[in-house]
Amino acid sequence: MKTTPVVARGDQYVLGQVTRDVAKFLGVNFDGGPPLTAPQLIEKADLVLAGLQRFIRQLPEEKFNDLLPMSGRKRTYRELSHHVVRIQEAMLEATAGITFTIEQPVKPPDESITHPDQVADYAAATLHRLRDWWAEQEKADPTCQQIVQTYFGEQPLAVLLERCTWHSAQHTRQLQYLLTRMGVEPDRPLSADDLKGLPLPEKVWED
Numbered sequence: 001m002k003t004t005p006v007v008a009r010g011d012q013y014v015l016g017q018v019t020r021d022v023a024k025f026l027g028v029n030f031d032g033g034p035p036l037t038a039p040q041l042i043e044k045a046d047l048v049l050a051g052l053q054r055f056i057r058q059l060p061e062e063k064f065n066d067l068l069p070m071s072g073r074k075r076t077y078r079e080l081s082h083h084v085v086r087i088q089e090a091m092l093e094a095t096a097g098i099t100f101t102i103e104q105p106v107k108p109p110d111e112s113i114t115h116p117d118q119v120a121d122y123a124a125a126t127l128h129r130l131r132d133w134w135a136e137q138e139k140a141d142p143t144c145q146q147i148v149q150t151y152f153g154e155q156p157l158a159v160l161l162e163r164c165t166w167h168s169a170q171h172t173r174q175l176q177y178l179l180t181r182m183g184v185e186p187d188r189p190l191s192a193d194d195l196k197g198l199p200l201p202e203k204v205w206e207d
Helices: 019-026 038-058 077-095 116-140 157-181
Strands: 006-009 012-015 147-150 153-156
Touching (some): 038 077, 038 116, 038 157, 077 147, 077 157, 153 157
Antiparallel strands (some): 006 012
16 A cells, blocks of 8 residues: 655644655754756756666666665566656656646556666656657746646645656666666766755665
8 A cells, every 4th residue: 555644743734745845844944955946857857867767778687677675665676767767757747637646656667668778768758758848848837837736735846846856866866876786887877966956865775
C-alpha cells in the first residue's frame, strides 16, 4: 500500500509533500533558500534526464534486473531508472489535465523494457517532450501558475515542477552513487552545483 506522509499537530495537519508548507505549519525556519524559478527548474530537470541517460547506459547489462543494494524497498535498477523518467512524464501529463495521483509516477516499466538502453531512449524521448512543452509554456505561463490536480491537493504547477525535479534528481544521484560503488566512473557526474537550489535530502540514501 502506498501512503501519503502527513504532519499533524492536534487536530490540524498538513500533507508532507511540500517542504516549505511543512516548515510553515510547524513554525520553523526553512533554510533551503528561495525556491528556484520555473526556468531554473527546467534547466535542472534537463540536466537530470540527460544524466540519467548517461548513467543507465553505463550500467552493466547483467545488473539491470538486480535489486538495489541500498534501498529499503524491493526495487531493481530497471525500476529505479524507469521511475526517474516516469516522474517527469507524469508531471507533463498533469499539465494536460491528468491528475497527478500517487500511482502516476510509480507506474512500472512495460515488460518490453529489457535493456538499459531502452530506458535511456525513454529518457531521451521524455526530455525532448519536456523541452518542446517548455518552449510553449514559457510564452504562455513562464512562472507556472497554472493550477494542476495532485494527490496532495490543487497546486500551482511551479510546486509540482519543483517536487518532480528534486524527486527525479534524488534518484539519479542514487544511480550515480551505485555506479561508483560498483567501480564504474560515472560519465560527467552531476555535481553539487548542478543540483544547487533543489530541496534534496542531505543523504543519497536514508538510513
